[in-house]
Amino acid sequence: MIELIRDTCRYRELIWALAMKELKIRYKRSVLGFLWALLNPILFMLVLTVVFSTVMPIKVDHYAIFLLTALLPWTFFSQSLAYAAESIVGNGDLIKKVKVAKLVFPVAAVVSNMINLLLSLIPLVLIVLLMRHPLHLTWLYLPVPLLALTIFTLGATFFFAAVNVYYRDVSHILQIVLQVWFYVTPIIYSLDTFPSRYRIFFKLNPLQYFLNGFRLSVYYGLLPTWQSIGVSFAVALATLYVGFNIFRRKQDEFVFYV
Numbered sequence: 001m002i003e004l005i006r007d008t009c010r011y012r013e014l015i016w017a018l019a020m021k022e023l024k025i026r027y028k029r030s031v032l033g034f035l036w037a038l039l040n041p042i043l044f045m046l047v048l049t050v051v052f053s054t055v056m057p058i059k060v061d062h063y064a065i066f067l068l069t070a071l072l073p074w075t076f077f078s079q080s081l082a083y084a085a086e087s088i089v090g091n092g093d094l095i096k097k098v099k100v101a102k103l104v105f106p107v108a109a110v111v112s113n114m115i116n117l118l119l120s121l122i123p124l125v126l127i128v129l130l131m132r133h134p135l136h137l138t139w140l141y142l143p144v145p146l147l148a149l150t151i152f153t154l155g156a157t158f159f160f161a162a163v164n165v166y167y168r169d170v171s172h173i174l175q176i177v178l179q180v181w182f183y184v185t186p187i188i189y190s191l192d193t194f195p196s197r198y199r200i201f202f203k204l205n206p207l208q209y210f211l212n213g214f215r216l217s218v219y220y221g222l223l224p225t226w227q228s229i230g231v232s233f234a235v236a237l238a239t240l241y242v243g244f245n246i247f248r249r250k251q252d253e254f255v256f257y258v
Contacts, residue, residue: 092258145213
């Protein structure tokens with residue numbers, strides 16, 4: 001873990017440059033450019049809101065806000081994994097030519113999507129104001145679940161970035177896993193929809209704890225219990241420890257497979 005912190009600080013300028021490069025490529029030749037970071041979550045939210053508030057009604061007040069509070073952090077997580085899984089393979093030519101800490105590539109993928117997440121909070125604030133939903137003081141708590149989610153995401157990205165070097169099917173399988181993961185995570189629905197005896201299965205989903213922190217603080221104006229906060233950081237740190245150690249042990253072999 002010390003190596004992770006040391007190399008992240010040492011190569012922070014390179015990580016930032018790679019993150020900016022990723023964002024520029026993502027929105028290259030796009031008329032709206034970085035505005036898509038604001039529009040994408042809004043458009044997706046509109047589609048899901050129409051479906052789940054009219055076609056298949058879910059009885060939740062201000063459903064658009066309820067949805068966005070979990071959809072935005074989910075999008076950060078899923079896109080970070082998708083981009084990071086290809087980060088080592090996609091930068092194979094650079095890895096063969098330049099001696100650099102390999103961790104900069106998955107970290108840059110997370111940083112670029114973090115920028116997207118922070119930008120997407122702007123339309124969330126606007127929607128909260130337009131719908132006259134209370135702007136709770138618990139918004140100040142957001143950095144806590146954001147930190148836990150970022151740690152968890154980093155651990156997962158290290159793992160998938162390393163494994164994808166050896167098994168290129170992983171990036172394709174990951175897309176399917178993320179689609180399934182989306183629907184088994186309380187994003188478009190609340191856990192209250194299900195009888196209490198079934199909720200234990202949802203609590204086995206680690207993302208439940210991170211996303212719940214966002215939703216509680218923004219939508220409900222509440223804070224999670226200390227137990228929930230402790231579980232979220234314990235899971236996040238364990239994931240980072242496992243993911244980074246696998247990545248670190250295999251990183252010297254990457255050059256032979258990319």
